[in-house]
Each structure stands twice: as C-alpha cells, then as structure tokens.
Amino acid sequence: MPQVIAPSLQGLEALDDIQLRAIGKRIANMVILSAEKATAHFAEPTKFKMPTDKESLEHLFLERFKTFDEARRKAAEIRVMHSIYETKEYRKGMFDDLSNLDLLKPISIADMGFALPFPQTLLIPRNKMEGFSKLFKPLEMPITRDTGKPRYAKAKLRIQQVRCLDETNPEWWGSDEIAMGGTYLQKDGTVKKVAKFNVGGGFDDGDTKNYPAPNYKEFANIDFGTDNIWPKYLNATLVLAEVDMGGLADFLTKLVNKVTEYVKKYLGTAIGAAIGGAIGGWIGAAIGAIVGYVLDKVIGWLISWWSDDIFPPVSIQLRLNTPYEIPSSHRIDSEERYAYFKGHGGHYRVTYDWLLN
Numbered sequence: 001m002p003q004v005i006a007p008s009l010q011g012l013e014a015l016d017d018i019q020l021r022a023i024g025k026r027i028a029n030m031v032i033l034s035a036e037k038a039t040a041h042f043a044e045p046t047k048f049k050m051p052t053d054k055e056s057l058e059h060l061f062l063e064r065f066k067t068f069d070e071a072r073r074k075a076a077e078i079r080v081m082h083s084i085y086e087t088k089e090y091r092k093g094m095f096d097d098l099s100n101l102d103l104l105k106p107i108s109i110a111d112m113g114f115a116l117p118f119p120q121t122l123l124i125p126r127n128k129m130e131g132f133s134k135l136f137k138p139l140e141m142p143i144t145r146d147t148g149k150p151r152y153a154k155a156k157l158r159i160q161q162v163r164c165l166d167e168t169n170p171e172w173w174g175s176d177e178i179a180m181g182g183t184y185l186q187k188d189g190t191v192k193k194v195a196k197f198n199v200g201g202g203f204d205d206g207d208t209k210n211y212p213a214p215n216y217k218e219f220a221n222i223d224f225g226t227d228n229i230w231p232k233y234l235n236a237t238l239v240l241a242e243v244d245m246g247g248l249a250d251f252l253t254k255l256v257n258k259v260t261e262y263v264k265k266y267l268g269t270a271i272g273a274a275i276g277g278a279i280g281g282w283i284g285a286a287i288g289a290i291v292g293y294v295l296d297k298v299i300g301w302l303i304s305w306w307s308d309d310i311f312p313p314v315s316i317q318l319r320l321n322t323p324y325e326i327p328s329s330h331r332i333d334s335e336e337r338y339a340y341f342k343g344h345g346g347h348y349r350v351t352y353d354w355l356l357n
Contacts (some may be wrong), residue, residue, distance in 0.1 A: 023122055023270060024290045027262045028297035029095045031057060031255075034109040035302065038062040039080040042073070049106035056108035057258055064251050065306070076306045083305075110262065124270045129282070152332065152356040154223050155318055157184070157236050158216035160336065161351040164203040168242055168309075169345030176346065177201035177243040178209075182313065183256045184220040184236040185287060191260045194220055194236075196249045219352070224320065233284035234318040237291065240311050240341045240348055252313055256295065263290045288317045309344035318354050332356040 038061035040048035051058050065073065083094070084103065091099035097119075101112045159180070168176050181196035197217075200209045211217040222234045237256045241248040267286060292315035299312040316339060334354040341348040 019122055019124055019128075019270070020286055020290060021293070022119075023263075023266050024293040025297070026096075026098070026119070026122070027259065027266055027290070028294045029098050030109055030113045030262065031259060031294065031298045032301050033095060033098060033101065033103070033113075034058050035061045035298075035306075036080055036084060037103045037109055038065060039076060039306075040084055040103055042066075043077045043081055048103055051108035051111070052106055053108055053111070057110060057255075058108055060251065060254055060258070063247075064308075067247065068306070068308075072307055079305050114265065118269050122266075122270050123272070129271060153226050154221055154357050155234055155320075156221045156355040156357055157219045157316075157318075157352060158211075158355060159219050159350060159352050160211055160213075160216050161349075162199050162209045162240075163349045163351070164205060164207045164346075165349055166345070166347040167204050168343075175201060175207075176203035178203055178240060178348070179243050179249050180219075180238065180240050180350075181249045181253045182219070182237045182239045183253060183260065184222055185234070185260065185284070187223055187225045189264060191257045192220070193253055193257065196253070198243070199240075201243075216353075221357070222318075231285075232320040233288060234320075235284065235288035235291070236316055237295070238314045238316065238339050238350060238352075240314075240350065242346075248310065252310070255298070256291070256313055259294050259298070260287070260291050263287055263294065285317070285319070288315060291315055303343075311341040311343035311346070311348070314339040314341065314350075316352070 034057035037048060038050075038058045041050050041058070042062060042065055050062065053059075065076070068076070083090075088099070097116065098109075098113055101109060103109075105112070162178060162180070164176065164178075178199040178201075179196050180199055182194045183191050184194065186192050203209075219238070220236055222236070224232045224234055237260075239249055239252040239256065241252065264287060267283070267290065271283075295313055295315065299310055302308040302310060316337070318334075332355060336351050336353050339350040339352060341350070
C-alpha cells in the first residue's frame with residue numbers, strides 16, 4: 001500500500017547551506033560558552049559571577065556539573081580553565097567575535113550574545129529563502145481528490161520498542177534502568193516538553209521493552225493545523241537516559257528547549273521576521289536541522305571537555321508534502337524507523353513511527 005508520510009533519517013539532512021550552518025555554529029558557541037562560564041564559576045566563584053537570571057543556561061550547566069564526582073569535576077576544571085586563560089587569538093579561533101564576551105559579569109552569555117550587532121553575513125535575502133525549498137526537498141506523496149471530509153490535522157509520534165544492544169559500563173555493576181523524555185515544536189513555534197517517563201529496569205544486552213499494537217507509547221501528538229502552508233515539517237527530539245545518571249533526562253530536555261528557543265530567535269533575525277504563528281515550509285525544516293546540528297556540537301563538547309556520560313539526544317522530523325485526502329485503502333501510519341542512542345559504553349535502539357489523526 002502507498003506510504004503517505006515518512007520521517008527523515010536520524011540526524012536530519014546535513015546543513016549544507018553555508019549561512020544556516022554558520023547560524024548553527026554561532027548558537028552552538030553561545031551554548032558552549034555558557035557551559036564554560038558555569039565551570040569557571042565553580043572553579044573561581046568570586047571571580048566568575050553567575051547570571052542573576054536563574055533560568056539561564058549557566059545555572060542549568062552548573063547544576064549538571066555538581067552531580068559529577070570530585071575527580072571528574074577537577075579534571076574538567078583544569079581543561080576548561082586552561083582554555084579560558086588561553087590567548088585572544090586562540091579564543092577567537094574557537095568562538096569568533098563571541099570570544100570578546102566578558103565571562104566575569106553576572107550576565108548570561110545568551111543575553112550578551114543576542115545584544116551584539118547581528119552579523120550581516122548571516123542575513124538571508126528573500127530571493128535565497130525561496131531557493132531553500134530545493135535544499136529541504138519534500139517527499140513524494142500520493143495526492144487524491146478532495147472528498148470534502150476534514151483533513152487530518154495531527155500526527156502522533158509513537159514508540160514501539162526500546163532495545164538494549166549493549167548495556168552501559170560497567171556492565172558487572174548491575175542492569176540499566178532507562179527513562180525517556182524530550183521536546184517537540186508546536187505549530188505556533190513554541191516548544192512543548194514531553195514529560196519524563198520510565199521505560200523500565202533490568203536492561204542487559206539484548207533485553208527489550210515492547211509497546212505492542214495497538215498500545216504503542218504515545219510520545220507526542222503534534223497539531224500541524226489545516227492552514228495552507230506546505231510542505232509541513234514536524235520536529236521532535238528524543239532523550240534517553242539511565243535513571244541513576246543524576247537527573248540527566250531533565251537536564252537534556254531543558255537544554256533542547258533552550259537551544260530551540262535560540263534557533264528560532266536567531267533564524268527569525270536572519271530572515272527579518274519573528275518566527276511565530278503557523279510554521280511550515282523551509283522554516284520548519286531549518287529549525288529542526290539547526291537544532292540537531294547545535295545539539296551535536298554541544299553534546300560533543302560536554303563529552304570531550306567534561307567527560308560527561310551522555311546519550312546524545314536524537315532529533316527526528318516528519319515531512320508532509322501537500323494538502324490531501326486519504327482513502328481508506330491507504331495507510332495513515334509511517335513505516336517503522338529507528339533512533340540510535342550511544343553513550344558511556346551503552347547502545348540503545350528505539351523503534352518509532354508516525355500516525356496521522
């Protein structure tokens with residue numbers, strides 16, 4: 001039977017456009033600098049002041065840093081402080097003009113970064129925006145005649161199975177207990193948190209948690225509306241963590257939320273319009289792709305510089321090409337897809353699909 005919807009592969013398409021990649025790099029640098037500032041405050045609290053805004057990324061990173069044992073904290077402090085006290089040329093090579101931000105001030109990196117003049121090289125002209133539809137190519141979908149029935153306006157993201165391919169280290173210590181959570185982008189551009197839920201315990205190599213049909217685990221039910229903006233791109237980020245990892249699932253979900261807010265703000269400035277209302281076309285695709293790019297860079301930094309035990313979040317995307325009516329002979333669910341999570345010696349596979357409703 002014809003497939004009418006299909007999610008992209010894990011990681012989304014590569015950010016091939018130079019400007020979109022540059023936007024992603026700038027946001028990633030802001031987030032990484034926030035983690036540096038939090039580390040520096042822990043090392044030298046009287047010198048590196050924390051932002052007064054308790055919702056800033058610095059406070060989120062500091063709480064995560066405090067969960068580490070002393071040996072890991074000390075090793076991370078040495079690496080990060082060495083970088084902070086490097087030469088101006090070294091810092092500029094890492095963070096470009098953001099290297100001039102003052103880490104000593106009780107102001108968040110985000111507030112200082114967004115206050116800088118927006119780089120003119122990142123402004124996206126209208127004629128180029130129209131060409132982005134070629135960068136984010138819609139999938140082929142069967143088009144049927146309008147029967148006058150209401151169109152589908154939502155898509156459920158459903159978890160079918162969580163499988164342990166390789167237990168986290170040290171394996172001799174005991175079995176894994178796994179939780180999931182995450183976020184998704186609503187049609188008005190706001191970020192919705194998916195509450196953490198417990199998948200289960202006792203995970204050893206080869207163990208599986210099934211959510212058999214018709215009782216799949218509903219991760220999100222995203223309203224894409226009945227407006228006429230096409231194609232539509234629905235974005236979600238899956239977070240998987242071991243329960244005893246010091247609130248890691250909540251940390252990652254909050255991090256994804258902040259990153260998505262930054263991407264929307266920066267991309268809105270780049271195109272000369274605030275991103276709100278219904279999100280469709282290339283904008284929805286670009287948000288998801290840039291968020292995935294930023295998370296990849298930030299999580300990579302946390303693993304390398306903090307030696308953090310993290311399963312990097314997985315960003316996935318559903319793409320709908322055109323308004324349509326679906327006859328009863330056509331499927332309204334996608335084929336099964338996989339999201340892979342690798343970290344701290346472990347490897348998990350999550351099976352999911354999408355269902356129009």
